[in-house]
Amino acid sequence: TDCYQPIERRVGITRSLLKVFAEYRNPVSIITKNSLVLRDIDLLTDLNRDNLVHVVVSLNTLNDGTRQLLEPRASAVTQRLKTIRELSQAGIPVSVLVAPIIPGLTDHEIIPLVETLAGNGAREVSHIIARLNGPVEPIFTEWLEQSMPNKKDKILNAISDCHGGAVSDHRSHVRMKGEGKRALAIRDTMALAKQKFLSGQKMPAFNLDAFRRPPKGQLGLF
Secondary structure (H helix, E strand, O other): OOOOOOOHHHHOHHHHHHHHHHHHOOOEEEEEOOHHHHHHHHHHHHHHOOOOEEEEEEOOOOOHHHHHHHOOOOOOHHHHHHHHHHHHHOOOOEEEEEEEEOOOOOHHHHHHHHHHHHHOOOOEEEEEEOOOOOOHHHHHHHHHHHHOHHHHHHHHHHHHHOOOOOOOOOOOOOOOOOOHHHHHHHHHHHHHHHHHHOOOOOOOOOOOOOOOOOOOOOOOOO
């Protein structure tokens, strides 16, 4: 789950872990939708000196009204863009996961979203198409009925168009990206946006040679 949940501000578990990674020069990748990650920019900067950190920010819309409906407890759109920008300005490599793209609700934002992300310093962008597996389906359907009942059928039909006629999808190598004409249009639009705004950009490779073993007390597995 997101390692920068609100309670992290008080308990500091993630910050404690980053200190361990920094001490032993262990590569680490973080994914979050919360701007609290900026609190730890000192440790991230230290790790980045040896190419030991990637930060992935999750953001699927530029519309903060939509964000409030989808993710009321996560950082606002402006705060997430600020997070991307400040990390990038500090030299820390940042990519963005556009997830989930909700067909019929947020897929029309792909091009302006990627343009904005690139303008704020994101080096790469990837995406996941929404799927409603298991208990997610009734929860999401109830949310649609309460939040946007006039769009409920349109959105559910659009999601099913991307998953072989069902809103759920458990198939390996398919479930994240979907299939069919609508999913292909989303992939093509994303590829076009990345070609236009992120051409030649990529996240740096992790440095795997800086790792330090503890001077004593390292346990063996066998």
